[in-house]
Amino acid sequence: MKGTVLYAPGDIRFEDRETPTIEEPTDAVIRMAATCVCGSDLWPYRGLQPTNGPTPMGHEYCGFVEEVGGAVRSVKPGQFVVGSFATSDNVCPHCRYGYPSACAQREFITRAQAPFLRVPLADGTLVATAEAPSGDLIPSLLTTSDVLGTGWFAADAANVKPGATAVVVGDGAVGLLAVLSAKQMGAERIIAMSRHEARQNLAREFGATDIVAARGDEGVERIKELTGGIGADSVLECVGTQESMMQAIRSARPGGFVSYVGVPHGVKLEGAELFFAHVHLHGGPAPVRRYLPHLIDLVLQEKINPGKVFDLSLPLDQVAEGYRAMDERRAIKTLLRP
Amino acid sequence: MKGTVLYAPGDIRFEDRETPTIEEPTDAVIRMAATCVCGSDLWPYRGLQPTNGPTPMGHEYCGFVEEVGGAVRSVKPGQFVVGSFATSDNVCPHCRYGYPSACAQREFITRAQAPFLRVPLADGTLVATAEAPSGDLIPSLLTTSDVLGTGWFAADAANVKPGATAVVVGDGAVGLLAVLSAKQMGAERIIAMSRHEARQNLAREFGATDIVAARGDEGVERIKELTGGIGADSVLECVGTQESMMQAIRSARPGGFVSYVGVPHGVKLEGAELFFAHVHLHGGPAPVRRYLPHLIDLVLQEKINPGKVFDLSLPLDQVAEGYRAMDERRAIKTLLRP
Numbered sequence: 001m002k003g004t005v006l007y008a009p010g011d012i013r014f015e016d017r018e019t020p021t022i023e024e025p026t027d028a029v030i031r032m033a034a035t036c037v038c039g040s041d042l043w044p045y046r047g048l049q050p051t052n053g054p055t056p057m058g059h060e061y062c063g064f065v066e067e068v069g070g071a072v073r074s075v076k077p078g079q080f081v082v083g084s085f086a087t088s089d090n091v092c093p094h095c096r097y098g099y100p101s102a103c104a105q106r107e108f109i110t111r112a113q114a115p116f117l118r119v120p121l122a123d124g125t126l127v128a129t130a131e132a133p134s135g136d137l138i139p140s141l142l143t144t145s146d147v148l149g150t151g152w153f154a155a156d157a158a159n160v161k162p163g164a165t166a167v168v169v170g171d172g173a174v175g176l177l178a179v180l181s182a183k184q185m186g187a188e189r190i191i192a193m194s195r196h197e198a199r200q201n202l203a204r205e206f207g208a209t210d211i212v213a214a215r216g217d218e219g220v221e222r223i224k225e226l227t228g229g230i231g232a233d234s235v236l237e238c239v240g241t242q243e244s245m246m247q248a249i250r251s252a253r254p255g256g257f258v259s260y261v262g263v264p265h266g267v268k269l270e271g272a273e274l275f276f277a278h279v280h281l282h283g284g285p286a287p288v289r290r291y292l293p294h295l296i297d298l299v300l301q302e303k304i305n306p307g308k309v310f311d312l313s314l315p316l317d318q319v320a321e322g323y324r325a326m327d328e329r330r331a332i333k334t335l336l337r338p
Numbered sequence: 339m340k341g342t343v344l345y346a347p348g349d350i351r352f353e354d355r356e357t358p359t360i361e362e363p364t365d366a367v368i369r370m371a372a373t374c375v376c377g378s379d380l381w382p383y384r385g386l387q388p389t390n391g392p393t394p395m396g397h398e399y400c401g402f403v404e405e406v407g408g409a410v411r412s413v414k415p416g417q418f419v420v421g422s423f424a425t426s427d428n429v430c431p432h433c434r435y436g437y438p439s440a441c442a443q444r445e446f447i448t449r450a451q452a453p454f455l456r457v458p459l460a461d462g463t464l465v466a467t468a469e470a471p472s473g474d475l476i477p478s479l480l481t482t483s484d485v486l487g488t489g490w491f492a493a494d495a496a497n498v499k500p501g502a503t504a505v506v507v508g509d510g511a512v513g514l515l516a517v518l519s520a521k522q523m524g525a526e527r528i529i530a531m532s533r534h535e536a537r538q539n540l541a542r543e544f545g546a547t548d549i550v551a552a553r554g555d556e557g558v559e560r561i562k563e564l565t566g567g568i569g570a571d572s573v574l575e576c577v578g579t580q581e582s583m584m585q586a587i588r589s590a591r592p593g594g595f596v597s598y599v600g601v602p603h604g605v606k607l608e609g610a611e612l613f614f615a616h617v618h619l620h621g622g623p624a625p626v627r628r629y630l631p632h633l634i635d636l637v638l639q640e641k642i643n644p645g646k647v648f649d650l651s652l653p654l655d656q657v658a659e660g661y662r663a664m665d666e667r668r669a670i671k672t673l674l675r676p
Contacts, residue, residue: 102593
């Protein structure tokens, strides 16, 4: 088969790779229904995160089970499955505590931008649907694998409750789905920080009640104005830069909640400022596996349509253009079909 | 009257000051029953925090109302009262949200190491007891003003629940009372980090089940060993240095809770490490006023004896020796009697 490999910043190739096979009895191999490019793939693509030589790419996936190892019990060939970007055994203390993305046996999936994928710890990692979903639901099901699960964690970790005022910093696909998640959790007011019209429109469609284009200190000022000088109950940081983190922390009310769900790049938090900001802070790799059954249900019942974040759909062999379009912000998120 | 003034690092003087009077109709003036030296007073005493010229000291207090302003309704002359180190109106959005120490009208009390103290926002800040307490309860009642309230916040912000494993970093008076608080909240295992025998003994008396003398990475290793490699559910950081903060964060389990209740001095948190540590982080000036009625009750019912942290009691005019004894770690905490 062919798969996606990052050779150097800006250099994505779709080239011959070994077709994956069962290596451990706990593995499954799945045939991809759809995969996509993640905002986090852009960090190494832009050279903002070092890589060690050619790196196989992709960690968002859904598809049909092709083969399973001898120890796999919960999924079987032919079933449609979605899994998290982080594998988990679902039985270790961290999994049982609700943090499968910190599983004692965790591996981060890579190589998913390909027609076939080996998934370790298949029993713990994969969730099968009762029947094969209709094709139009595939994009939305794909989002549960990471981008929706991560947006959902942003809202959950920021303690979004019915009636709350939530601010979402970042208008990438995660930020937009954080808006959708905050809406599902009952936020009454959802302020999306965005300066791009297409993204503002999608944010509104997902439930944003206000749009703020200003950033940094000016953005914080605007949030304070919109909240009667108080600050927001919940702030969902979906970028990962120093500016966005500080904007998030300064936008929250004392005692409010700030979540951060993208790997922070070059971020340093000043202890004394954090102390006097009086916020709750929680983040990390989203425990997507915990949310998967619920999110898959919401999609199958067509209560949400997170697949709308895909505004570009390409055949898998045009993956390089998929990266370019996202890098140049011509696309919010690129769906790839094998 | 005479009051306590810090002139320079190590230079505490007890000297003539104006006797405080009612300045605003919302003020009360109280006659001190007892006051004390706080661990946070040692930062400027040691020159680790800059001061601008001579600085009146003290922010922990309890005593009898001497006089109230014309607008004060909830306390009256003769009543015994305790107040928080931070004033609060108890009606602003931050107070109503549970964060009176972020009150829109907050002032930090200073000048309490004196026989009389003016307390602004008396209605919101002070809590009166039904009758004058017996003298032997005064030290414990005094602790509710800050050191116990802050230890209590450490346990609350670290989400200590029945059955939890809690680690307390720091064996100062706040850390010791954080042990007591974690015990009250039902922690099953309480690991106190301390290398001083007298403090270890008091920690055990307050409820510590384990003592760890190791610090830094070695301390983290020990916590991991004691928790089966998992890390603690709750870690209560009661020091405020870079080392203690990192020790706290690294001692928590993924998804666990870390609180920090002393002003961080020179602390910088690396975003990416915090992200992968997967912890909840919450801290700030303790919202003591929220806890005061409950803590005062616990003391009056003699369910707790937090006053044991005072292992040195001096007449107020010997306040300089009180600072010296704490600085040299000859005393855990100094009680001062006018």
